[in-house]
Amino acid sequence: MKFIAYNVRDDEIPFIEKWGKDHQIEVAYTTTTLTPETIEEAKGYDGISGLQTIAYTKELFIAFRKLGIKYLALRNVGVDNLDLQAAADNGVKITNVPAYSPESIAEFAVTMALFLSRKVGYMQQQLRQKQEFHFSPDFMGRLISEQTVGIVGTGRIGQHAIRLFKGLGAKVIAYDKYPIKDTHGEFHYTTSFQDLVRQSDIISLHMPATPDNYHEFNHETFELMKNTALFINTARGSIVDTADLIFALQSGEIAGAGIDTIENESADLQDSRSTKQVTDADVIKLSMMPNVLITPHSAFHTTRSVMNMVNISMDHLKAMVEGKPVSDIVD
Known part of the structure; x- marks a missing residue:
């Protein structure tokens, strides 16, 4: 039994090596992204561990079948970049890691909210552009406890975010197409998505990315929001129409945004060794705005998350090869 992990970052290597040693299983790793061309490196291996935002295509799963590889264990949650029908057609079983550390992402969302609420970006801009650093009434912020926070998606991550915002004294409301039955009095659901957008x-x-919520946050949605509202996305880039978000920020339809994930993320984004300059015009434009905090899909990135992502992914591969049941099968 031996496995190979693709698109491995430097911070994952110690955990991969430890898992292999602890289980006495050969685990190779590469920094390359998994594609129909690079999968040739996996020849002779029993399973692949993957982590990437670019697509797992039909051509890739055909290559799986040709190499006789039947197992793909993701080291992340999202499955919107998978051709699941092609995987099934070519006999490839897939697992993901739905809960590597919900706390990590929830904490990052709160961090972004605090940064924007206290207008830290405006202070940084003053220092960068004017080489001045002094008190300004333009930097006056708002307490989280003065605000209503709307959580869209009340799964594991959303529930942790609710607890953290509640701990800071916020009033929390939520919307989910599939609401949980018992909220323990921590929050209440709004009657509609539009109601949450207007109140927050x-x-x-x-929430995960699905065909139904593609560009759910668009010009019409931003128009519904308060012009003092802050928008935080640590979920998936496809949920937001980037051009409409930029317009909303520039026109004053909303007051600020924390963006950890954006549409059409490149493979370089998750390459820990990449030294390429950012060329995406939208990313550059957003990064220049003092009312925006943009980060490279790093909300998950804590020691706990990385360890769990590696260990759970490898555990899944081992279980599938051994014919044991796995709870996190993606179908």
Whole structure:
């Protein structure tokens, strides 16, 4: 039994090596992204561990079949970049890691909300552009406890975000197409998505990407929001129409945004060794705005998350090869 992990970052290597040693299983790793061309490196291996935002295509799963590889264990949650029908057609079983550390992402969403609420970006801009650093009434912020936070998506991550915002004294409301039955009195659901959008001072996204919510946050949605509202996306880039978000920020339809994930993320984004300059015009434009905090899909990135992502993914591969049941099968 031996496995190979693709698109491995430097911070994952110690955990991969430890898992292999602890289980006495050969685990190779490469920094390359998994594609129909690079999968040739996996020849002779029993399973692949993957982590990437670019697509797992039909051609890739055909290559799986040709190499006789039947197992793909993701080291992340999202499955919107998978051709699941092609995987099934070519006999490839897939697992993901639905809960590597919900706390990590929830904490990052709150961090972004605090950064934007206290207008830290405006202070940084003053220092960068004017080489000045002094008190300004333009930097006056708002307490989280003065605001209504709208959580869109009340799964594991959303529920942790609710607890953290509640701990800071916020009023929390939520919307989910599939609401949980018992909220323990921590929050209440709004009657509609539009109702949440209108009421919230801060909106934080915590749902998976699906065909139904593609560009759910668009010009019409931003128009519904308060012009003092802050928008946080640590979920998936496809949920937000980037051009409409930029317009909303520039025109004053909303007051600020925390963006950890954006549409059409490149493979370089997750390459820990990449030294390429950012060329995406939208990313550059957003990064220049003092009312925006943009980060490279790093909300998950804590020691706990990385360890769990590696260990759970490898555990899944081992179980599948041994014919044991796995709870996190993607179908």
